[in-house]
Amino acid sequence: MPLGSGVMKGLKTMLMVTGRKPATVLYPEQLRDISYRFRGQVGMRRDEVTGGMTCVGCGLCETACPNDVIRVDTSENEDGTRFVDRYLFDVGRCVFCYFCIEACPVDALQRTHDFHLITDDRRGLLIDGEKMIEIYEHDQANREAEQKNIGPGAALANWFERG
């Protein structure tokens, strides 16, 4: 092999890469493009009438979850309807299978792109319904911004997904 060919090879690769967009980003200041199909934290929709959780406490998500992530405690409301005393979601155990979202008969549970699950306290991973609403609404607000700097591959995938 002629002397110096290694240098040339290296130079060539360097030139090829120089024009490309970097694969790494400066997280958390910058975020990666996310596919529409990305599975993030499970969020909860706010009920427009009551202003609280949309959840009616049917327990189907709890039953569907393969990983014992969800616990729904209910009781009777003064007007005889079912009241969700407490909705608990243990993010630390969730495998993002979205079976719960599939099961929910009132579409209370929603997918989000939120993957910022870092915490310095394990207890922070046990979130309640209110927190899930917050996550969902924050995620909705972010969607617009997200759509703007989306990469071509992800945009195509999203296009197929939405039809």
Next chain:
Amino acid sequence: MSSDTVTLTIDGNEVQVPRGATVLQACESIGVEIPTLCTDPRLKPYGACRMCVVEVQPGPPRPTASCTTPAGDGMTVVTNSQSIRDIRKHVIELQLQHHPLDCPYCDQAGTCELQDEVFDQEIHQSPYETVPKAHPEEILNEVILLNHNRCILCGRCVRICDEQIGVRALDFVERSVGTFIAPAQHDFMDCERCGMCIETCPVGALLSRPFKHSARSWQTEKAASTCPHCSVGCSILVESRHGEVVRTRSNGLEEPDRGILCAKGFFGHSFVNSDDRITQPMVRRGGVLWPVSWRAALDAITAGLRGVLETHGPRAVGVVGSPNTTNEDNYTLQRFARAVLGTNNVYSQDSGLHATARTLRAVLGSEVGPHTQSELLESDLILVVGADIGHTHNVVGAHIKQAARDAGRLLVVATRLASGLDDFATISARVRPGGEAAFLSALADAANDVTEQGTGIDAGAFDEISQMVGAAGSVAVVWDTGVWTLGKADKIAQAAANLALARDGVKLFPLAERANSVGTFRVGMAPDLLPGARPLADAEARREIGDAWGVELSEEPGLPFAEFVEGPMRALYVMGEDVVGGAANPSGVSAALREADLVVAQDIFMNATTEVADVVLPGATFAEKGGHYSNFEGRLGRLEPAIPPVGDARPDWEIVARIAAAIGADFGWRSHEPISEELASLSVAPSISGSGQAVSVNGADLPTVNGDRLVLATEQHLYTAGVAGRHAPSLTLMLPDAVAELNPDDAERLQIAHGDRVHVASAGGEVNLKAMVARRVPSGVVSLPDRFLEAAPRQLDPRSPDGTAVRVSKA
């Protein structure tokens, strides 16, 4: 082919079934599944829903309901043709016309028969316009709710209340498309609140209010257990979630309950998770109970027991077991007392069962529970005496109603208060409180002339009853040995025994008050008995049991409880019982316990005994431990732990076994099973020949009734269940306060209105209560429910309040 079977062809398969079986049963016998909605194995075929249609040849060319069609010889049945499938689908679609299919929201989901059908038939919504009913949800009473939209008018609730419970509180109202289910008599359904209508409802129409929206049916853990509230010992299914009992239901169709429960069995579980439970060991220091660790509590107990044993000897130590705890608990306590502490001061509090059992043993040589409920119900004549067993032993009462109506048994009801059984009775008469023994004795002995003064029964009715009893081939005498028999249980038992001696075919059915009253007797929780209720005086029994325990048993029987407490007592271990509250003189016992060196009270709730105890230990309820109760027949009812014990509570036998181990006698038990086995192996029934002597029981002179002087009746009420019941919110909803029930005539004469406060005074005491004007109380009697506020009737005369005269006035 014999004539009592028929042969038919179902879907091409030939099948033989007994004559009288329905086509549906024939199909089920070969595993052909037919969907049904209005069928319940407890109920007679009705044919309301038309889900079970099949094609039957020969016959009219139309679909036939298989549940009401008797199988006939040579029938050809097609169960699954296209047209049949279409009809079934259509039936469901029509049901959905006003049915909202809000399953995610409905308590029945998961156990709903309609939901299953909708799913099987792949119906997503009704093809018709859905028209919800005007009043979707109606509250029927404190515990029952009816959602009209979900009702499919199958009539199962109406029928179970009539056929099985004998109350007939529900009925169909209006006709045609306007039909709905409603309380039969009033807007407010004042029924027995047994919950069986909820239990049988195939959909989420009838619902339990205490359970409503608290859990989904598939999420609960289920444990097959036994009702802890009375000696019928009904089998129940305890459903729990996250360590909390959320509901109990009937479990299976077997004896003794045959698939039904009473209000206490269905609604009375809520004491288990009451906030008032004792959840940790406590030791009294400076007059105050302080929470401590188990180790500290056990140390205090072992040190105290050792001290008393050294200075005063085993005669100064005693233990009290309880009919609220299991055979295993009581057996462990007994072995601890006799084998480790070396004392025969072994007791258990009970109203009348022990006295009854002793009397029957002495006179007839028979043990308690010699006969089964089936024998009771198969007797030609059933005689119910004394307390209203519709209240005290509701499920047996319901079965007796059925036997009288459907099996043609003669039913004689000689209770003190009017009873739900009266409607089914061949003859019913009112006995005066205090006259029960005299009445039975007079039945036994024709020469013993019954006086109206002695029994309260008029001579004409008595003669009629006497003749009926004389003419019947077999007679079952049924009486409750509950709190009203205090002080006279032996007399009543003797009188019943007289009747059994006087003529053949009489079987006696004393019904014990609490879940394990019979168990405490059979386990030998008495100073002069051993396991198996063998007499302590029996040297052979002593040797056998002593060998099994590896000790020499003392032949000196313990002292009677009252003598022990007033005499040598220095240390007392009480398990699951309120020895102060239930005592003949509470203040005396309380003072004696204060004087003692060591009093250990192990219980689930605080009571008058824990008030004076030096150490209080948290015991476990029926839902938190394994073991067995012995019901009134002596049948073992199994307990299965449904939830872990709350807080630091432990099963009662385990606590006692740990103390025994700490004192140096490890029984080696790590679960209740070896205890059950050991107890069974030692429970050899003693053979005792009774004296066979009828002893004439004289009628006591009943107190005269005049003016404001009434006779007191203290019977257990259907909605009371001792201390546990007072901590069960669903039961206290049904009967919030202790009440004095009065006949309307007496109330009018004394100018007392429903709800007034009344003052009831006897020679021994007085009490203020709310008045309830009730037709079930005969004139001249005032009824106070005992076991509600145990103190209430006992404040009047703790020894035997029942049958004494009291003065009633407006407070």
